[in-house]
Each structure stands twice: as C-alpha cells, then as structure tokens.
Amino acid sequence: EAAIRIIDLAKTYAGGKQALKGVSFDVPRGQIFGLLGPNGAGKSTLINILSGMVNKTSGTAEIWGFDIDRDARNAKGSIGIVPQEIVFDPFFTPLETLENQAGLYGVPKSQRRSMELLRAVHLDDKANAYARSLSGGMKRRLLVAKAMVHSPPVLVLDEPTAGVDVELRQQLWAYVRELNRGGVTVVLTTHYLEEAEELCDRIAIINHGQLIANEPTRKLVGMA
Numbered sequence: 575e576a577a578i579r580i581i582d583l584a585k586t587y588a589g590g591k592q593a594l595k596g597v598s599f600d601v602p603r604g605q606i607f608g609l610l611g612p613n614g615a616g617k618s619t620l621i622n623i624l625s626g627m628v629n630k631t632s633g634t635a636e637i638w639g640f641d642i643d644r645d646a647r648n649a650k651g652s653i654g655i656v657p658q659e660i661v662f663d664p665f666f667t668p669l670e671t672l673e674n675q676a677g678l679y680g681v682p683k684s685q686r687r688s689m690e691l692l693r694a695v696h697l698d699d700k701a702n703a704y705a706r707s708l709s710g711g712m713k714r715r716l717l718v719a720k721a722m723v724h725s726p727p728v729l730v731l732d733e734p735t736a737g738v739d740v741e742l743r744q745q746l747w748a749y750v751r752e753l754n755r756g757g758v759t760v761v762l763t764t765h766y767l768e769e770a771e772e773l774c775d776r777i778a779i780i781n782h783g784q785l786i787a788n789e790p791t792r793k794l795v796g797m798a
C-alpha cells in the first residue's frame with residue numbers, strides 16, 4: 575500500500591486559476607519522494623490539499639490508506655507538515671510550542687516526547703527560550719520537530735531549504751535522512767533539481783498543474 579495515493583487531483587481557485595489539472599501518483603512507503611517543479615507549478619497547492627488547508631475541486635487523495643474526505647481525522651493524524659513560511663507565537667518557548675501542538679493532536683502526556691524531539695533537532699539548550707529569540711535556522715528546525723509531535727508515518731516538507739544558507743541546508747538534509755532511516759516516509763517539494771537528486775529516491779516533476787515525470791531518481795538523472 576502507498577504512503578500517499580493521489581488520483582486525478584484538480585484545483586481551480588476562486589478567480590479561475592487552474593493550479594492542478596488532474597494529477598495522479600503514488601508515494602511508496604519508506605521513501606524520500608521529491609515533488610519538483612518551478613514556482614507556480616502547483617506544489618504548494620497539492621501539499622495544502624493534503625494538509626486540509628485548501629479544498630480540492632475534484633479527485634481523491636489518501637494518506638496511509640485514509641481518504642482525506644471520508645476519513646479526514648485519521649488522514650490528518652498520519653501526516654506531519656513542515657510549512658514553507660515560519661509561523662510561531664513569539665511568546666511561547668520551543669518546549670511550550672511542542673506541548674501545545676501535542677495538545678492539539680490529543681497526544682496523551684505519557685506519550686509526549688517534546689525534549690527528545692528538541693534534542694533530535696539540536697534545540698534542547700533552547701527549550702525554554704522565547705521563540706522570538708531563535709535564529710531563522712533554529713525556527714526551521716523547530717518547525718520540523720513540531721511536525722513530528724504526533725509521530726506521523728509521513729512527513730511533508732514544503733520547500734524546506736528555500737532561502738536557507740548552505741550550512742543549514744546540510745543540517746536539514748541530515749535530519750530528513752535520519753527520520754527516513756527511522757522509518758518515516760518523506761515528501762518534499764523543491765524547485766532545486768540538485769536538492770531532489772541529492773536526497774530523493776524518487777522524483778515527480780510537476781509543471782503548470784500537470785505531472786510530467788515520475789521516476790526513480792537514478793533513472794531520471796540518467797535521462798538528463
């Protein structure tokens with residue numbers, strides 16, 4: 575069974591923009607899967623449909639076998655999203671941020687592992703600092719930890735390294751690989767071919783709302 579199954583997914587925004595024109599693909603379990611395409615291709619729209627932030631116009635999507643319409647609650651519980659833009663309440667600490675998120679997802683106190691997650695992204699020494707005092711890189715790492723609070727089997731990162739310096743990019747890649755080695759299926763969107771090549775087992779290319787390729791990375795790179 576696929577980690578994510580998307581069939582004929584389409585989105586036309588109010589105003590008429592066709593951001594997705596009938597996209598179908600499977601993300602195999604256990605892989606790092608790259609959704610590659612230029613700005614405006616429809617990548618964020620697709621991610622936002624999976625996270626429930628945008629309503630699709632037609633088609634179906636399943637996350638870990640759960641239909642995002644019929645079984646929205648389980649679908650949502652099976653995915654963690656690292657959004658492109660950084661949004662935190664500046665007056666919460668990283669530890670509070672993770673505890674609040676755990677509360678939102680109904681993770682029982684006994685099953686919470688906020689400090690462990692902070693250690694994993696090297697933020698344990700900042701557990702009690704205000705979010706507003708963190709650097710941009712620290713905030714991005716906190717976003718990754720926040721997405722993993724409910725231990726979802728699938729982690730989706732929307733343009734994780736856009737506008738990020740080389741050092742932080744390497745750090746984020748290392749976390750992604752580590753999570754994947756631990757069994758998490760990873761989907762990331764990017765407009766850097768180099769990033770997809772470096773990290774991903776498989777790459778789907780989307781352009782103007784349509785899927786134009788979906789291949790194992792080795793095969794795709796061989797074709798270029």
Ligand code: ADP
Nearest residue numbers: 585586587588589590591614627628629630631
């Ligand atoms: P729904 O997802 O429920 O169909 P929309 O996303 O279509 O709602 O409505 C939000 C509105 O915000 C759009 O009609 C559009 O005018 C505006 N908007 C937000 N982001 C963008 C964008 N990237 N490009 C163009 N318009 C945008």
Ligand code: ADP
Nearest residue numbers: 587591593611612613614615616617618619620
């Ligand atoms: P990408 O993430 O690949 O850059 P997006 O999914 O953000 O692409 O955008 C796909 C297309 O849909 C673009 O033309 C964008 O301007 C448009 N778009 C995105 N969000 C909205 C919105 N809320 N309302 C109207 N148009 C939008």
